[in-house]
Amino acid sequence: GAVVSQHPSRVICKSGTSVKIECRSLDFQATTMFWYRQFPKQSLMLMATSNEGSKATYEQGVEKDKFLINHASLTLSTLTVTSAHPEDSSFYICSASPGQGDTDTQYFGPGTRLTVL
Amino acid sequence: SQKIEQNSEALNIQEGKTATLTCNYTNYSPAYLQWYRQDPGRGPVFLLLIRENEKEKRKERLKVTFDTTLKQSLFHITASQPADSATYLCALAPTGGFKTIFGAGTRLFVKA
Numbered sequence: 001g002a003v004v005s006q007h008p009s010r011v012i013c014k015s016g017t018s019v020k021i022e023c024r025s026l027d028f029q030a031t032t033m034f035w036y037r038q039f040p041k042q043s044l045m046l047m048a049t050s051n052e053g054s055k056a057t058y059e060q061g062v063e064k065d066k067f068l069i070n071h072a073s074l075t076l077s078t079l080t081v082t083s084a085h086p087e088d089s090s091f092y093i094c095s096a097s098p099g100q101g102d103t104d105t106q107y108f109g110p111g112t113r114l115t116v117l
Numbered sequence: 118s119q120k121i122e123q124n125s126e127a128l129n130i131q132e133g134k135t136a137t138l139t140c141n142y143t144n145y146s147p148a149y150l151q152w153y154r155q156d157p158g159r160g161p162v163f164l165l166l167i168r169e170n171e172k173e174k175r176k177e178r179l180k181v182t183f184d185t186t187l188k189q190s191l192f193h194i195t196a197s198q199p200a201d202s203a204t205y206l207c208a209l210a211p212t213g214g215f216k217t218i219f220g221a222g223t224r225l226f227v228k229a
Contacts, residue, residue: 004160043121043219043220113158
């Protein structure tokens, strides 16, 4: 149980284009989903917290107009990188939490490798 | 500011030995601490969670300790196998909060 999928797993795009990444919880309902970015040999950096049916909460320094998040249902959240530039190239990982109990054990997706040319 | 430190140098050990990884934190009072495994190009996989009032937690060949006085957690893999080779991340979550902070991870190599 507790499987999270991401699509696509890998994407290469030209500078200036927009890229959408999907995150789905396959066998549970995710009250909360998280989007992270990870650069090589660095820790996961939280970009935003997404709650179903409400606006995402962005971390300091993350541009909400550039990284659009939509949490349309309890099993789907999308991240759209708008007008992507080479510096946006990174590994984007989502996670989902059932939001029950007093711990927030997160179940991670397999990640999406974004390369902006 | 809050800081989580994991040994950035890779840990190389021989198969069958016990691997011990360290996670230290400062300016933080976590309600619980988690350890994740991450393989190259993949998302992290949850391994163990230990609460602030617990000293030790075990799961099969894994053991985690949590010393809130030293602000340190140790992660042990006994009878290590080459398949245990991966990066191990520690993560902390605050009391009553929901935001988890991750360390950069320690790369473990187990040689056959």
